[in-house]
Amino acid sequence: MEVTNKLVKGGEFIIKPTDAQDVFTPADFSEEQNMMHQTALDFVEKEVQPLLERLDNHEEGLMRGLMEKAGELGLFGVSIPEEFGGLNMDFPTSLRVTEGVGGGHSFPVAFAAHTGIAMLPILYFGTEEQKQKYLPGLTSGELMGAYCLTEPGSGSDALGAKTKAVLTEDGEHYVLNGQKMWITNGGFADVFVVFAKIDGEQFTGFIVEKTNPGLSLGNEEHKMGIKGSSTRQVFLSDCKVPKSAVLGEIGKGHLIAFNILNIGRIKLAAACLGASKMAATLSVKYANERVQFKLPISKFGAIKYKLAEQAIRIYAVESAIYRAGMDIARMEQELLGKGQSHNEALLGAAREFAVECAILKVEGSEVLDYVVDEGVQIYGGYGFSADYPMDRAYRDSRINRIFEGTNEINRMLAVDMILKKGLKGELDLMGPAQAVQQELMAIPDFGGDEDNSLFAAELRTIGKLKKAILMVAGTAVQKYMNSLAKEQEVLMNIADMAIKVYTAESTILRVQKEAGVKGEEAMAQQIDIARVYLSDTVDNVNKFGKEAIASMTEGDEQRLLALGLKRFTKADLYNAKDARRRIADVLIQANEYAF
Incomplete structure (x- = not known):
């Protein structure tokens, strides 16, 4: 796919507007990309859906058999280089294929674990020998992969893992001891990407094969959902792997x-x-x-x-x-x-x-x-x-x-990463945040804007919502400084503001771009969708902003920030009821999700 549009930075959406012509939309997918998507949809409909009950009952070999068929169709190799048997297609295509298998209940869980967290560490961090040994089989479906990170005592705190690896006296092997849990594909995987601490300190990846002595499996977990996916514990008891099994750098x-x-x-x-x-x-x-x-x-x-x-x-x-x-x-x-x-x-x-x-x-x-x-x-x-x-x-x-x-x-990570980008100078957060502070002290501008083109008013609203985010986030940084990480409720308020604004802006830009090609009449219900979503986003940003301001401030400062929030989340009333009815009528007539 030719890539010519303007390059943006991650997180930059908070401080800069984006032109509709610079966003990619599903209408931009090529015929080849849509064919890959259709192949995935057809596979789920014909191969997976008829077997859901049997998959949920863990019929022996059934999920692995489906996975092997997906491999034969090329679905595992979308983003894998041709030299390893893949199709070497771009990242949006791999997303499109992942969407295509998404309706397969437990199947996309097995699929995503195999094509993502099991294969990609070897592709990105493996030696040439490791890639040649494992990737062709993983791509074709002859081999199945799993990823072993979580332990009984370490979930979100991945670096708190206790699995150990010790080098043998002759320096030729590592001996792994530990317990991993919630391992997707554990019951039928041939290749496991395992994380352990060398000498209890250096957090390191290893490639462990099912046939390595000392690797054993627990029983299938009884789960609330995704019952058809294999989820087991993996036990490593004096599990001996060659020194060449180290994945990436030791300690990294x-x-x-x-x-x-x-x-x-x-x-x-x-x-x-x-x-x-x-x-x-x-x-x-x-x-x-x-x-x-x-x-x-x-x-x-x-x-x-x-x-x-x-x-x-x-x-x-x-x-x-x-x-x-x-x-x-x-x-x-x-x-x-x-x-x-x-x-x-x-x-x-x-x-x-x-x-x-x-x-x-x-x-x-x-x-x-x-x-x-x-x-x-x-x-x-x-x-x-x-x-x-x-x-x-x-x-x-x-x-x-x-x-x-x-x-x-993920909410707290999103805010933390944006703030760190600002501190490192990768994003200019300070300038826009200070401009917002000055605007709070100024007399509001009640002048109208001459631009009445499609979504001009909505994009002005998006701009104001971004100011609300900067105002609340800037206040939080000033208030809490280095202890901001402890104020998780405030961080989640800011994250929710950012999530809704990014999604609303993306929707408006998509519809604006596609309406420029197809015309506004052809995109009438998509225009309704964008406006209803924005109307709700304005209310959400106001709610999350009020919660954060009330928890951080009091007195005159609180009143000033509340007035600022009111200014930045002010929008005309919108008749969402009629818009939703028009949207629903399209769905009802099509008898399916039709957008």
Whole structure:
């Protein structure tokens, strides 16, 4: 894919406007990329969906068999170089394929663990010998991979791991001892990426094969959802691996663990997007079929609200996912141009947009939770029945707010990373923050703006919402200085403001760009979607901002900040009810998620 648009920095959305022509939208995907997406959708529909009950019952060899078929179709090798049997396609394509498998319930969990956290550490950090040994088999589906980081005593605190590695006296092997838990694909993996501390200190990655002596597995975990995925404990008891099994640099295991998570987070959002579309389609179909009071329930306003709101949130997070995905791809091209290897370039690009990856992980998983929850409600009593599809969708969605770092951790990480970029001079936060402080002391400008083009007023509103974020974040930094990390409630308020503004802006820019091509009439309901989402975002930013200001300040300072927040979150009333009805009518007529 040719990459020509303007390069932006991660987190820069808070301080700079973006031109609609500089964002990538799903309409920009090529025919080849859409074919890859369709291949993934067809695979889930024909191969996975008919087997869901059997998968949930852990029928021996069933999930591995499906994974092998996916490998044969080339779905594992989308972003793997051709020399290892892959297709060497760009990052947005890998997101599109991940979205395609997202509606497969437990299958995308196995798929994502294999293609992401199991394969990518070897691709990005492995020696040439390690890549040649493992990647062709992992790409084709002959080998299956798993990733062993979490331990009973260390979840979010990954560096608190207690698994040890000790070099043998002859210097030829390491002996690993420890226990890993919640290991996806554990029951059928051939290759495990394992993290251990050499001599109890140096956090390091290792490649451990299933056949290495001393590796054993616990029983399958009994889980609330994603029952079809294999989740086991992995025990390492005097597990002997050759010295050549060290992955990356000794003592630098954290670089593997944390860099791979950036990519994993945005890919999780893409999988949640696919699952959300599937659940929304089920909701529309059922609402059209279910008759009450002699009418399909899709005729009722309360149901129309739910169908429309599902679509609004899905469309909005989709806009943000592919905007960020292409920003990562553009940064990758920039780093390649500076002489970095493909591995260094993609990792560096994902690290640059770690803020957006964290934001999208939160928003993607919470949109899916909303969609399936309302799906259960639309199905009514049948939604609570295991004989209907929303039961599984509801249970399977819940893990996504815990996977890849909990949503609470990701919220705090997003704010922390933005502030650190400011301190390092990578983002000019100080200038815009000071400008906002000066604006608070000035007389408000009540002048109108001459620009009445599509979304001109909405983008002015987005600009004001960004000022609200800078005002609240700037106050928090001044108040708490080095102890800000302890004020988790305030950090989460700021994160929620940023998440909603990034998503709202992404939606507006997408619709603005596509309307420039197709015309406003053809994009009428997408325009409705963008405006309803922004209307709710204004209210959300006001709410989160008030909570933070009330907890940090008092007296005159509080009054001044509250007035500033009111100014920055002021927007005209918008008739969201009628807009939602128009959106719902499109869905009802199409009998599926149609945007």
